[in-house]
Amino acid sequence: xxxxxxxxxxxxxxxxxAVTVDIVILSVVDGMLLVLLIERKDKPFKxxxxxxGGFKRPEETLDEAARRELREETGVxxxxxxxxxxxxxxxxRDPRGNVVTVGYLAVTPEVGEIVAGTDASAARLWxxxxxxxxxxxxAFDHRTILRDAVDRAAADLESSDLATAxxxxxxxxxxxxxxxxxxxxxxxxxxxxxxSLSTPAPSAFVLPTGVRADVGDRGGRxxxxxxxxxxxxxxxxxxxxxRKKPRSRSS
Numbered sequence: 660x661x662x663x664x665x666x667x668x669x670x671x672x673x674x675x676x677a678v679t680v681d682i683v684i685l686s687v688v689d690g691m692l693l694v695l696l697i698e699r700k701d702k703p704f705k706x707x708x709x710x711x712g713g714f715k716r717p718e719e720t721l722d723e724a725a726r727r728e729l730r731e732e733t734g735v736x737x738x739x740x741x742x743x744x745x746x747x748x749x750x751x752r753d754p755r756g757n758v759v760t761v762g763y764l765a766v767t768p769e770v771g772e773i774v775a776g777t778d779a780s781a782a783r784l785w786x787x788x789x790x791x792x793x794x795x796x797x798a799f800d801h802r803t804i805l806r807d808a809v810d811r812a813a814a815d816l817e818s819s820d821l822a823t824a825x826x827x828x829x830x831x832x833x834x835x836x837x838x839x840x841x842x843x844x845x846x847x848x849x850x851x852x853x854x855s856l857s858t859p860a861p862s863a864f865v866l867p868t869g870v871r872a873d874v875g876d877r878g879g880r881x882x883x884x885x886x887x888x889x890x891x892x893x894x895x896x897x898x899x900x901x902r903k904k905p906r907s908r909s910s
Contacts, residue, residue, distance in 0.1 A: 676757040680725040681712035681801065683744075683808035684735065684765040685787070685842075687825050692787045692841040694805060695770060696797075697732050697779035703754045704798035708785070710805065711735075712760065713778075725763045733782045734774030738767035740824040744811045745804070752800045760799075764808045766824040788844075813842050817900055820891035829868055831882040832856070843900055855897045863888040864897055 684695040696708045711732045715724040726737040741763055748759040775782040789795050790805055797805070815821040816839060825838040836852050856864045865885040872881045890897070 674757070676759055678715045678721075679712055679758055679760040680715060680721055680728060680763060681710040681760050681804055682725050682729050682737070682741075682763045682765055683710055683805055684729070684738070684767065684770065685808070685812060685825075686767055686770050686784065687838050687841045688784070690837040690841055692809070692844075693784040694787050694790055695733060695735065695773070696783065696785050696790065697775060698781040699798055700778050700780040706780075707796045707798040708790070708801075709798035710801045711779075711782070721761055725761075729765070731777045732775070732779045734772060734776060735770055738765050738824070740764075740766045740821070745807050747800060747804060749800065760804075762804050762808060764811055766812065766821060768825055768827045809842070813900070816842055816896055816898070818895050820887070820895065822896060822898070823887040823891055829870070829884040829886050831872055831884060832865070833882060835865075835885075839898055839900075845901055847898075847901065852898060855899075858888075858890060858897070862890050862893070864890045 682695075686693050686695075695711060697711050699705055699707055699709050711729050712725070713728040713732070715721060719727070721743070722741070725741065729735055729737050743761055744764045745762040746759060747762065750757045752758065752760075770784060773782050773784070785795065787805070787809060790797065791802065791809075793802075812821060822835060822838050825842075826834055832853055835856075836847055836849065839852070840847055858864055864887070866888050868884045868886055870884045872884055874881050
């Protein structure tokens with residue numbers, strides 16, 4: 660019996676269940692919101708696509724399990740932004756038995772090299788829209804978990820510095836705007852977007868670097884590169900999600 664356990668207390672009297680972690684890693688590439696998925700090699704849900712994840716080992720924390728499973732199944736190192744966003748405990752969610760899973764949200768500008776491993780026969784980035792519209796076969800309740808993760812990311816864009824985790828240390832304002840538009844699935848007015856970021860230094864949201872991006876295929880003057888200011892941490896996002904106007908009632 661483990662140390663410091665009260666006398667007469669026996670864990671075997673309680674129903675046993677397993678704990679897993681599932682990681683939703685999101686990235687915005689060319690204005691499209693993408694999610695990293697694996698193709699399952701074994702049953703259950705063989706050949707279905709799934710979120711990277713797996714069973715927590717007794718000696719590791721949930722965070723350690725999430726980082727390990729992501730690395731083992733995809734070859735991807737967990738980015739700095741990795742946080743829990745939900746837990747799922749429907750006793751019928753896994754045909755192998757009673758399994759509770761903890762969902763993790765990870766955001767990165769660059770996923771890096773993807774290498775399928777352990778119980779994955781393939782691993783790749785998929786457009787979130789394809790994963791959520793029902794055409795792509797997803798294992799377990801991973802469509803629900805993915806939808807919840809995107810909803811959390813959409814909410815956090817308004818209240819935190821999450822947008823800066825989608826871009827590199829330097830970025831153009833267009834790249835930053837595309838992050839909001841991709842996650843919110845909505846177009847933003849460019850003038851209003853840039854105006855919302857126009858707080859002057861030292862408490863600025865974006866700071867000019869004095870460097871310009873590489874010339875694109877279309878030529879023209881390259882865009883200016885910015886870095887994130889401290890106001891993202893102190894105040895959260897200055898950009899707010901457009902509110903849809905309610906339909907007017909007919910008289």
